[in-house]
Amino acid sequence: MNTKNNRRRRESVEKIEKAFIEMLQYKELNEITVSDICKKCELNRSTFYANFIDIYDLADKVRIHLEEEVRRLYEAEQTQKFNSNDYLRLFRHIKNNQLFYRTYFKLGYDSQCKVWAYDNKQAERYFDNRYIAYHIEFFRTGFNAIVKMWLNGGCKESPEEMEEIIRTEYQGRVLQPTDVKV
DSSP: OOOTTOHHHHHHHHHHHHHHHHHHTTSOGGGOOHHHHHHHHTOOHHHHHHHOSSHHHHHHHHHHHHHHHHHHHTHHHHHHTOOOOOHHHHHHHHHHTHHHHHHHHHTTGGGTOOOEEOOHHHHHHHHTTOSHHHHHHHHHHHHHHHHHHHHHTTSOSOHHHHHHHHHHHHTTOOOEEOOOOO
């Protein structure tokens, strides 16, 4: 039976996602076909279409998967409603999942994602609650640019060094990577 949590089905989805992510490292999204993916992971097209509408649906599901992982990193903080500003946890996750993050950025999801929930209480203290939308955008795009640069350089700096860079740059004026608001 081809149920949603069937082990065989999960394995097929993982193979498809893995093949897709690998192909994205040397091809653009519009150059990848369902046939290419199926050939690479030795599955039938019907298996692909049983799980995904098309390539774009697959890309969206890869995005959702990564965003859920990031959300889980900070789940306790969300539940308890506190902000630890723990970027080390995130940088370790990025380093351990470089291919996933490269794919995320290559697909352009960073420009539309709201993985970073802005800490409004800190904003009130640091910015007197003025121009918050600008501060949010400045931090989000700056942070994403730093992560992309680190990924493009092969993550040579340690996660600890990257956290120090963020702390130094923003001197306590930070967002917390928490809730994904799509």
